[in-house]
Amino acid sequence: MERHCDVLIVGGGLNGPALALALASGGLSSVVIDAQPRARRAAPEFDGRAYALALSSRRMLAALGLWRDLAAQAQAINDIKISDGRAGEGAAPWHLHFDRNEIDEGPMGHFLEDRYLRGALLDAIDGSDLIEHRSETEAVAQAPGPGGIAVTLGDGSRLGAALLVGCDGRGSRVAARAGIARLGWEYRQSALVCAVEHELPHHGIAHQFFMPPGPLAILPLPGNRSSIVWTEARDRAAVIAGLGPEAYLAELRPRFGDFLGDIRLAGARFGYPLGLSLAESFAAERVALAGDAAHGIHPLAGQGLNLGLRDVAALAEVLVEAHRRGLDVGAPDVLAGYQRWRRFDTAMLVAATDGLNRLFSNDNPLLRLGRDLGLGLVNRLPALRRGLIREAAGLAGDLPKLLLGRPI
Structure with a gap:
């Protein structure tokens, strides 16, 4: 040969x-x-x-x-905040916080x-x-x-x-x-992927909000921009993906919240089954x-x-x-x-x-209580938290x- x-x-x-x-x-x-x-x-x-x-x-x-x-094109990940919640209600009081200062090597990673x-x-x-x-x-x-x-x-x-x-x-x-x-196997979920510009700085903090249909990740990019990976039930995701830009943002805003001020789309939108x-x-x-x-x-x-x-x-x-x-x-x-x-x-x-x-x-209310308490418990155990970081x-x-x- x-x-x-x-x-x-x-x-x-x-x-x-x-x-x-x-x-x-x-x-x-x-x-x-x-x-x-x-x-x-x-x-x-x-x-x-x-x-x-x-x-x-x-x-x-x-x-x-x-x-x-x-x-020069990358954004350092300074912190990661993980919490449970529902759209329009904000995060649950118990959360998990990963801080870059808890490891000696520097930022946990970068977004690019x-x-x-x-x-x-x-x-x-x-x-x-x-x-x-x-x-x-x-x-x-x-x-x-x-x-x-x-x-x-x-x-x-x-x-x-x-x-x-x-x-x-x-x-x-x-x-x-x-x-x-x-x-x-299929998850009967789809990921909606886009990027947004926002009024306030993100300070290099990545957020993961767990919501009933699936997680919403808000991932910092250079400048006042963030990448969004938004998981929804597949049928609902198909409807949202077909909306115009303003209607799409109207669906995203109650899930995103207002902690970074108003948001607007930056770049194209994508979607794929999970x-x-x-x-x-x-x-x-x-x-x-x-x-x-x-x-x-x-x-x-x-x-x-x-x-x-x-x-x-x-x-x-x-x-x-x-x-x-x-x-x-x-x-x-x-x-x-x-x-x-x-x-x-x-x-x-x-x-x-x-x-x-x-x-x-x-x-499920019982599962939600258990997982929220679990996030809070891990957040109070420095050795375990550093291991996860x-x-x-x-x-x-x-x-x-x-x-x-x-x-x-």
């Missing part, structure tokens, strides 16, 4: 280019196969999409040489617009001699074998490599062709999965991208170390090492987000080198 690179990566969103850069930092070559048209640098206008980057993810971007230019992060990743892969980016093309077939894996593209051309990595989302065709089944999706295995013959191709979780903890970047950092480290030892990076024992490293951590976060969504997305910052567990800010 003719080899064109060490690793073929299907998916040109965020995790795919990040993996290519991480592999290149350790001397491995890759081809990123991207079904989307080739984007060029950061879009001139904000489109409403933004991400929560944990401290560990920020360290990874720094280790890959990206953070220096991104830092999609256009800046995506643009930085694409610019970086364009500048690497070890990465080829093929856009507007799809992988339509894959054939693993003892010496590597061949991938057929939509135009009929074939590429060969030691390993194929699926970074192609929850409906991963790479996983399906590899025979990897998925577990999961569900849980977990691949039964993160690896198969000559195939590995990362990001949403391996797992899709509820957005209530804002950990989706961070979880994907943990996959990327772990997989890159496993592959680079195997390469340095002269091993076949697509060998079963190499991929088994990646599976062991990431499977348990992922399963625990999937279970936690699923359980929290079920616990808080209801208006470190979890939110991505500092807990067996971290790959990139997440520690170190090169592979």
